[in-house]
Amino acid sequence: xxxxxxxxxxxxxxxxxxxxxxxxxxxxxxxxxxxxxxxxxxxxxxxxxxxxxxxxxxxxxxxxxxxxxxxxxxxxxxxxxxxxxxxxxxxxxxxxxxxxxxxxxxxxxxxxxxxxxxxxxxxxxxxxxxxxxxxxxxxxxxxxxxxxxxxxxxxxxxxxxxxxxxxxxxxxxxxxxxxxxxxxxxxxxxxxxxxxxxxxxxxxxxxxxxxxxxxxxxxxxxxxxxxxxxxxxxxxxxxxxxxxxxxxxxxxxxxxxxxxxxxxxxxxxxxxxxxxxxxxxxxxxxxxxxxxxxxxxxxxxxxxxxxxxxxxxxxxxxxxxxxxxxxxxxxxxxxxxx
Amino acid sequence: xxxxxxxxxxxxxxxxxxxxxxxxxxxxxxxxxxxxxxxxxxxxxxxxxxxxxxxxxxxxxxxxxxxxxxxxxxxxxxxxxxxxxxxxxxxxxxxxxxxxxxxxxxxxxxxxxxxxxxxxxxxxxxxxxxxxxxxxxxxxxxxxxxxxxxxxxxxxxxxxxxxxxxxxxxxxxxxxxxxxxxxxxxxxxxxxxxxxxxxxxxxxxxxxxxxxxxxxxxxxxxxxxxxxxxxxxxxxxxxxxxxxxxxxxxxxxxxxxxxxxxxxxxxxxxxxxxxxxxxxxxxxxxxxxxxxxxxxxxxxxxxxxxxxxxxxxxxxxxxxxxxxxxxxxxxxxxxxxx
DNA sequence: ACCGAAACTTGAAACCTTTCAATCCAATGT
DNA sequence: ACATTGGATTGAAAGGTTTCAAGTTTCGGT
Numbered sequence: 001x002x003x004x005x006x007x008x009x010x011x012x013x014x015x016x017x018x019x020x021x022x023x024x025x026x027x028x029x030x031x032x033x034x035x036x037x038x039x040x041x042x043x044x045x046x047x048x049x050x051x052x053x054x055x056x057x058x059x060x061x062x063x064x065x066x067x068x069x070x071x072x073x074x075x076x077x078x079x080x081x082x083x084x085x086x087x088x089x090x091x092x093x094x095x096x097x098x099x100x101x102x103x104x105x106x107x108x109x110x111x112x113x114x115x116x117x118x119x120x121x122x123x124x125x126x127x128x129x130x131x132x133x134x135x136x137x138x139x140x141x142x143x144x145x146x147x148x149x150x151x152x153x154x155x156x157x158x159x160x161x162x163x164x165x166x167x168x169x170x171x172x173x174x175x176x177x178x179x180x181x182x183x184x185x186x187x188x189x190x191x192x193x194x195x196x197x198x199x200x201x202x203x204x205x206x207x208x209x210x211x212x213x214x215x216x217x218x219x220x221x222x223x224x225x226x227x228x229x230x231x232x233x234x235x236x237x238x239x240x241x242x243x244x245x246x247x248x249x250x251x252x253x254x255x256x257x258x259x260x261x262x263x264x265x266x267x268x269x270x271x272x273x274x275x276x277x278x279x280x281x282x283x284x285x286x287x288x289x290x291x292x293x294x295x296x297x298x299x300x301x302x303x304x305x306x307x308x309x310x311x312x313x314x315x316x317x318x319x320x321x322x323x324x325x326x327x328x329x330x331x332x333x334x335x336x337x338x
Numbered sequence: 339x340x341x342x343x344x345x346x347x348x349x350x351x352x353x354x355x356x357x358x359x360x361x362x363x364x365x366x367x368x369x370x371x372x373x374x375x376x377x378x379x380x381x382x383x384x385x386x387x388x389x390x391x392x393x394x395x396x397x398x399x400x401x402x403x404x405x406x407x408x409x410x411x412x413x414x415x416x417x418x419x420x421x422x423x424x425x426x427x428x429x430x431x432x433x434x435x436x437x438x439x440x441x442x443x444x445x446x447x448x449x450x451x452x453x454x455x456x457x458x459x460x461x462x463x464x465x466x467x468x469x470x471x472x473x474x475x476x477x478x479x480x481x482x483x484x485x486x487x488x489x490x491x492x493x494x495x496x497x498x499x500x501x502x503x504x505x506x507x508x509x510x511x512x513x514x515x516x517x518x519x520x521x522x523x524x525x526x527x528x529x530x531x532x533x534x535x536x537x538x539x540x541x542x543x544x545x546x547x548x549x550x551x552x553x554x555x556x557x558x559x560x561x562x563x564x565x566x567x568x569x570x571x572x573x574x575x576x577x578x579x580x581x582x583x584x585x586x587x588x589x590x591x592x593x594x595x596x597x598x599x600x601x602x603x604x605x606x607x608x609x610x611x612x613x614x615x616x617x618x619x620x621x622x623x624x625x626x627x628x629x630x631x632x633x634x635x636x637x638x639x640x641x642x643x644x645x646x647x648x649x650x651x652x653x654x655x656x657x658x659x660x661x662x663x664x665x666x667x668x669x670x671x672x673x674x675x676x
Numbered sequence: 677a678c679c680g681a682a683a684c685t686t687g688a689a690a691c692c693t694t695t696c697a698a699t700c701c702a703a704t705g706t
Numbered sequence: 707a708c709a710t711t712g713g714a715t716t717g718a719a720a721g722g723t724t725t726c727a728a729g730t731t732t733c734g735g736t
Contacts, residue, residue, distance in 0.1 A: 002477065004692055015716045020694055030714060045476055050452040051389040052692035056721050062449065070417060070433065071618075076409040083435060087442070092449050094432035095408065097421060104425070111400065111430050114388035138383060139340065223618055258622040280409075280561055281619045284596040288624070342722055353686045358724055368684060390722035393691050 003046045012040040023048065054116060062092045063307065064112050065121040065145070066105060070097035072221075072251060073279040074296060075123065078145060081300020082121060089308070091118075100125060100220065113140050119307045121145050127190060141310040145303045146294075147190060148320060155306040157299050157321045161191050164292040164325040165198025168246045168274045169213075171290065171327050173206050175335050177244035177272060183229045183256065184248025185217040192221075192248045195276060199246055214242050221248060226255020233271075234263070244272035244333070250279045253289055257332065261286045273332040288330035295323050341384045350378040361386060392454060400430045401645065402450050403459040403483070404443060408435035410559070410589060411617040412634060413461065416483060419638020420459060427646070429456075438463060438558065451478050457645045459483050465528060479648040483641045484632075485528060486658060493644040495637050495659045499529050502630040502663040503536025506584045506612045507551075509628065509665050511544050513673050515582035515610060521567045521594065522586025523555040530559075530586045533614060537584055552580050559586060564593020571609075572601070581609065582671070588613035588620045591627055595670065599624045610671040626668035633661050 005019045012019070014033060021028045022037045029037070040046075054060055065082055067075045079095055086093050096112070098105035102125045109131065112120055119141040124132065127149040136142045136154060144156035172180055182199055184192040196215070203213055216232055218225040229252065233245065247253035253275030260267050267273055267287045275282055278293035302321055310316045343357045350357070352371060359366045360375045367375070378384075392398050403420055405413045417433055424431050434450070436443035440463045447469065450458055457479040462470065465487040474480045474492060482494035510518055520537055522530040534553070541551055554570055556563040567590065571583065585591035591613030598605050605611055605625045613620055616631035640659055648654045 002692095005694095006692080016693085017695080017716055017718095018714085021715085024694070028714070033714080045472065047451050047476060049393065049454065049692055050449075051393040051454060052721090053452075053694075055387070055389040055393055055723085056692080056694045058694095058721080062453075064432075070408075071411060071414040073409060073411065076414065079408060079435070080437075083437070092434070092446060094402075094434065096430070096432060097417070099418075099421075108430060111388075113385050114391075115400075116387065116389060134383065138385060223622065254619070254622045261626075281592070281622075284561065284592045284619075284623060286622060286624050286626070288599075340722095343724095344722080354723085355686055355688095355725080356684085359685085362724070366684070371684085387722050390691090391724075393693085394722080394724045396691080396724095 002049075003044045004049065005046075007044060008037065008040055008046050011044060012037045060116050060118045061090070062094060062115075062117050063119050063121065063304075064094040064096055064108075064117050066096045066098055066108050066112070066123070068098055068100050068123045068125065069221075070095065070099075072249075073281065074249070074277045074294070075146075077279070077296035078300040078303075081297035081302075082304040083300075084297070085301045085304035085308070098125060102126060102129075106131060109135060113138070116140070119143070119311045121303050121307055123147060126188070141307060143303050143307040143310065146299060148322075152318050152320060155303075155310060155318050155320070157303045157306065157323070159294045159299070159323045159325045161194035161325075162198035162201070164276060164294075165195035165200075165246070166202040167198075167325060167327040168195075168276065168292050169199040169202035170206075171329065171333060172244045172246065172272060172274060173202065173208075175244075175272065175333055177242075178208060179212050179214065179240070179242045179244075181214045181216050181233055181242040181245040182248075183216045183218060183226070183233075183245055183252050184221065186219055187217070189221070189248075195246075195248050214240075218248075218252060221251055223251045223255040223258070226252035226257075227259045228255075230256045230259030230263075234259075234265070242271075244268075244274070246274045248276055250275035250277045250282045250289065250291055253291070253332075254281065254285055257286055257289065268332050268334050274327075275332075278328050283328075283330065285332075287332045290330045290333040291328055293326045293328050299323065340387075341382045342387065343384075345382060346375065346378050346384050349382060350375045398454050398456045399428070400432060400455050401457050401459065401642075401649075402432040402434055402446075402455050404434045404436055404446050404450070404461070406436055406438050406461040406463065407559075408433065408437075410587075411619065412587070412615040412632070413484075415617070415634035416638040416641075419635035419640075420642045421638075422635070423639045423642035423646070436463060440464060440467075444469060447473060451476070454478070457481070457649045459641050459645055461485060464526070479645060481641050481645040481648065484637060486660075490656050490658060493641075493648060493656050493658070495641045495644065495661070497632045497637070497661045497663045499532035499663075500536035500539070502614060502632075503533035503538075503584070504540040505536075505663060505665040506533075506614065506630050507537040507540035508544075509667065509671060510582045510584065510610060510612060511540065511546075513582075513610065513671055515580075516546065517550050517552065517578070517580045517582075519552045519554050519571055519580040519583040520586075521554045521556060521564070521571075521583055521590055522559065523563075524557055525555070527559070527586075533584075533586050552578075556586075556590060559589055561589045561593040561596070564590035564595075565597045566593075568594045568597030568601075572597075572603070582606075582611070583609060584612045584614075586614055588615045588617045588627065588629055591629070591670075592619065592623055595624055595627065606670050606672050612665075612671060616666050621666075621668065623670075625670045628668045628671040629666055631664045631666050637661065
């Protein structure tokens, strides 16, 4: 059924090798034969079998980005940065969504390794997972995106999350808040820990006790979890209730905000909110959201460049690149009228 | 360097065929040898070469979803539905982002066909593109998602966009609006045409002239374009300026809304807004957005099921499935106090 | 102990390309 | 005319796996 090089060769009256040359080394073939072969290919609807190609030639022109949550605009923006860089070199990118589940991530990594993709960009569920070493040890380079990993066994690009957390908290402290909720989780996520740590650091720098940061744990960084956190926050007795919330990402912040708006809690008067990531929807929210911005596209572009270097450059050196986040102040933390 | 079945066979003291059987037909192998072979595989870090596998066996365990705009939450929600269905059968999904560009789409389709993926889910830039017929004619099934195509050469799942447009307009007419903007484009997108047609139909059913639907063309369905459309809308002299806007999707509506809020145009009092898709951020917007809801997850699940049927079932029949949209009323169209 | 059947294992062929050393041929220089 | 050159073409081998017909072992029954 399927047309192969052999059929083309027969139909065009040339040898197998010549057909292959037309495909891979057009310069080695005389213009006349090349034209003939290409014509036949068109007529017969020849589609090269990439499996056979790759098996023989060993190379691969596809990379993959295994993303933690494809529905989070932050990651799709990073992906856009990656694609920009890859498209310029005629490489394809497959996106895989681990949905924050280690088993799904492992599954995808496995499949990708079996497929012998040229390289993998990964925002891992657990950056310390030993599987990552195994995979890159066997020859599939992995670049870690938006996370960091202890040691220098991999390239990585990330944002200084501790600093980000600090920025967020300093902003709130500046605005007079002293009792602040930290909403985020699960704590297994290194970023959540880092952002929390940064917040704590800012607090103690300001001479305040750590107990002023009320931790509200969530089981994921999603809008739905944000809404639930809002309920728990509302359940805290008035006197002890925080006047501001720092959310570990914008989805949580949006959920929190949504709940506040619908239950009549005024933002920022009753509760100031700071998010993290500054996704496009943050600025368009019910109350435009103050957020800690990460350079999403640059993150993606840089990650792609590191990966390409690792793929192509024999004396590649691993690099851990850290970008600096930036606080974008909006209405959700405007100083209260008093 | 890389470990192959041959190495495993040697190390475990069995034949090639047996190793293969351990991999593909564990029941044909005695537990004892199986254990031994598996142990060796683990020790040597054997990773099957999927290219070779696929070349020989002909099958493939991956499907792909070529999406129009990975940053639009609508599509990532559809993708989630797809993944749900596929994960249950241990199939992997690769997502590719055509970014609304025909060349990129063609590129991806090409790569996927060369890769011999089992099947493709596609939200095409142009549903009538002849390339689609060619590809499925050569044996890679394609299911069209969120679009329809003339004829029954492919399976498709979509929402009745004409009805959706009608619902949106009826809602606005009910609320007393008579001069309404239709914001969307480019008109090459069939959905935009359909939603517009539905809007027109509702208008004439209500006995109003078509000139009451002011068309504002955009070059894409994005937040940024929504903001630009807002400016054009604002430029229309007061008397002729519409009192309501129906946006071809929620991203446009969010952009429009954002611009209104920041320039002091009151929504819904000065301008009522209806979006389309009802993405998660619609309800969380500055003014919660009235929108026409599409059953995103079901769309994805159903598309995946159709594709699987086409892949697995020899006497598969193409089906064009249409879902019914539903209007979700929120604050952005609340009746004006009068 | 021996038979036959059932359970397991084997080895070679096939999948479709790319690669590369060898061959061919036309054109050039003498 | 003839040797030389160098570009164009060829054909067989190789790449890692699955398949399947054929071969070998094991075991219950007698």
